[in-house]
Amino acid sequence: MSSHSRPSSQANNARLSTYSSSSSSTSASKARQFSHLHSQLAQLTAHMSDLENLLRMTAVQAESLRGLGGYAGGMFMAASKILGEEAASEAEAQSGKGGKTDT
Numbered sequence: 001m002s003s004h005s006r007p008s009s010q011a012n013n014a015r016l017s018t019y020s021s022s023s024s025s026t027s028a029s030k031a032r033q034f035s036h037l038h039s040q041l042a043q044l045t046a047h048m049s050d051l052e053n054l055l056r057m058t059a060v061q062a063e064s065l066r067g068l069g070g071y072a073g074g075m076f077m078a079a080s081k082i083l084g085e086e087a088a089s090e091a092e093a094q095s096g097k098g099g100k101t102d103t
Helices: 002-103
Strands: none
Touching: none
C-alpha cells in the first residue's frame, strides 16, 4: 500500500505545485491588471480635471463673446442709422433740386 500512496502523493504534490504556480501567475497577472487600471484611472481623473478647467474657461469666453457680439451689433445699427440718414438727406437734396427746376 505504501507504494501506492507514494505515486498518489507525488501526483498530489505535482498538482499542488502546478496549482500553486498557476495561482501565483494568476494573482501576478491580476495585480498587473489592477496596477494598469489604477494608472488609467489616475490618467482619466487628470483628463477630467483638465476638461473641467477648459469648460470653465470656455464659459467665461462665451460670456465675453456675447458682450462682443452686442458691441458689434450696436456698431452695425449705428452705421446703418448714419448711412440711412445720409441716404435720406441725399434723396431729399435730389428731390429738392428736381422740384425747384420743374417750377
